[in-house]
Amino acid sequence: MTSTNVLDYPLDSGQFFASVSERKDGHRIRVCQQCGVCSGICPFRNAMDFPPQRMIAALRADLLDEVLGVDTVWMCVSCHACAAVCPAEIPIAGGLMTRVKEELVLAGEVPTELQEALESSQRYGNPLGQSPRKRADWIKGLEDDVTLLPKERRPVDVLWYVGDYGSYHARVTQTSRALVGVLKALDVDIGILGPNEISDGDSQRLAGERGLFETLAEQNGRAFAKHEFGEILTADPHAFNAIRNEYPALGIDYPVRHHTQYLADRLDDLRGLFVDPIDARVAYHDPCFLGRVNGIYEEPREVLRSIPGVELIEMAHNRENTLCCGGGGGGMWLDGFQWEKSHMRLSDLRVKEAVDAGAEVLAVACPYELPRFEDSTKTVEGAEGLLVRDLAELVAESMGAVP
Amino acid sequence: MSRDIYVVVEHREGLVEDISFVGLAAARAMAEGIGGEVVAVVLGDGRLIEGLAADRAIVVEDPALSEYNPEAYVAALEAILADELPRALLAGDTSVGAEVAGLLSARLDLPLVNRCVGVRAEGETLGFTAQICGGKILVDGLLPEPTVLVTVVPGGFAVEEGKSETAPSAQTGPRPTLDELRVRVRGHIEPDVGDVDISRESVLIGVGRGIQQEDTVELADELAGALGGAVCASRPVVDQGWLPTSRLVGKSGRRVKPSVYLALGISGAPEHVEGMADSGLIVAVNTDPTAPIYDVAQYGIEMDINDLLPTLLERVQEAKG
């Protein structure tokens, strides 16, 4: 947290610049040469009044009020494409854009859709507005395979952080269940926190609600501390990013692996368990927060290649050039806003690319992507037959381990 | 104290509101049980007693009562109740009845029972069933004696039971002084001519992918018009550009709570259901019998909406007469 007194709003441009500099690598903003590649690669550049390069120019010209006077910074989906191409290595997405969102949040200038998600996160500990009591309802029928830690206190090898969508979203809980099948076949001793788990808060953080992120993180930290476990596993790259890169600064420090890493590390065991081939051309979509932000590109591909029958193909944009599904940085809760401003859905572009590449299956590794891409297959021409599957679902299917 | 049941008749623009017929039907059930009369209380326009299923009517006419004014209504009702206290005075749980009943309860120190969906007579005693927590909980209890104020909600009694071919006999009620009112009606504001605010509609016709063609939106709009509501949509319909984003219901659209939601060709994806699950009555029409929309709907029709809609529109228009 910055030392800024939140009640001192509004800041001037100088103070604002200083507050960006307090963020990790934030001081680099001073060396921006206005080359503009950041704005060029931004998927929503045309719908923004201040794409990154213009925003930095405006702040240098002491125009903070104008930057804060428009709402199009909410088009930023924290895909980190800008930061990835910046020759000066300025933390544009996580530093600058997020700081602007934070100022708007402090001023109460939040689009209604996003406000609902933030309020639900405050009230229920998840952006979906679901009852915290029901967070473990998705394990119905699998109670013998997953230890519900608040019920049965015992040390486990792996604490599985399931996440908001993996716990509640009708489609994404299927991924969670498939992963139970896979982990059971691998004989992994897993436990979940159920009602004691709460949103990881990373997308709320990148939507400018830093105070909320800290509250949520602290509550997760207290829940983690109550149990003995070897490491944390998650199928959610946003949770992975939070626990790996953000929680340690709050004193919550645990080893964490994304499920694609975990499965890649257990590849030798996995190979012996595959029974049914999946005869399909499979394109892998790199999630922004697994790939660009955390550099994990090869592990998921190794796992997919190991599934018998799978022909792994690449889409035009892959690895650090991956396209965003539009759900990051609060985008998951701004669909109507994005549509109004741009008349474009980023997930459509990705699904179109999968069709163009001749994919039969679009493999994903992030809970935001499943519903977004599946929704796009219903409207994108030629995508009617395209299946969207989490990597864990494909593994489970080939192992005959779908519960 | 009498055994009579009074009903405040709510009316607008020369028409009696349906909720008052519901009130008259409830009053009848109470009066029959305890041997009293149903008395319609009509303020403003005596002609409206025509067609009310009541044993008699008390009418007060005054220019200040020609349009609903909470202060004038309360003054007139206080004067009527000063003549004689009935066993119960019923009003709708509406923007008229709820505030009138609350004000009277405090001013006359009379108990109040809100949102009754059912009433019953057990000998001399009157029982009630009220809805709280958005209808998720029902409360059974006894109506306090000797006189109680009650607001009623639709559901327990049919509108038709409160109607009659004839008019009850009318008597003129006391006319209070109404010339120094602290609340004054200034005028009507016509509903916005811009696009409708679907979150404020009490009847919504939701259309989804299952409608298949743009023409169906027009039919659905006609049906909405006939039911006094508006058309809204799930994501695919809005993406097609068949309806504006302002009509989108669900995760990325609006959250709505109409009293009636007709889901036409909507499968019930969580993104959509999230936005409309709190609706009062949900009726779904979908060709897929396993569609999740049937989990939240009270009634379902397994049918292609394009087969059903023309007939349904025809029948609704007939029913309206």
Place this chain on the structure above:
Amino acid sequence: MKIAVVMKLVPDLVEELEIDEEKARLDTTWLRLVANEPDEHALEQALLLKEQLDAEVIVLGMDGDGMDDLLVTAAAKGADRIIKLTGADGDTLNNHAVARLLEPAIRELGADLVMTGVQAHDDLDGAVGPLLAGLLGWPCVSYVSGVVLEGAGCDVRKEFPGGLVVEMEVDLPAVLGIQSAPQPPRYVAVSRVRQVMKTTEVEEHPVGAVDDRGAAEVQALRRPSVGERASMLEGDEREAADQLVAILQKAGVL
């Protein structure tokens, strides 16, 4: 100009509501309380008026579970004073009792205008607004969706079913039941609430004896019986349409 906003907490309907063993009240084990939504609109309307003219916004609530948080959040949004009425168990009082406790407090504050949510879903004995107005002897308009303050009075927009809106002029002091503010209740950042929590004090106002006459005797609470899935209407399109028309008639929309 002093505007008093009366707020309360209600059971959160997101949670399954359970009834206690005596069937007399909701089981509080899992009960989650949230600010009554129309009360949040009343606060928003008051804050908008404050921004337009020089008004002081004072928020009042009965002491009870969650009230401190509710009041601090209101202060973080911009309320000038936050007061809880102490000495009575706010969680179990009916609205008649609450209105009787509020009446002297409102007079003492010298409020010109009281705004509260038009209703709450647990108002079994009527909404607080009209009950309070009746006790104060003040004019009252509820189902209000817009307030303009002018001189010694205010203009309000009162909503009727079917979209009809009537403009009314009300002399002050008055009580208004707010249905909705012109804009959705504003968001308040968690860090702002945390800061206000450290710097703002919740004023305590002790109340007198509780008088809860005016409500019905409750025999039992129960849940309505509902089917698991929709009951399907059978037959061809004519038969289905006829059944649907009958359902719509019963629902009162035809």
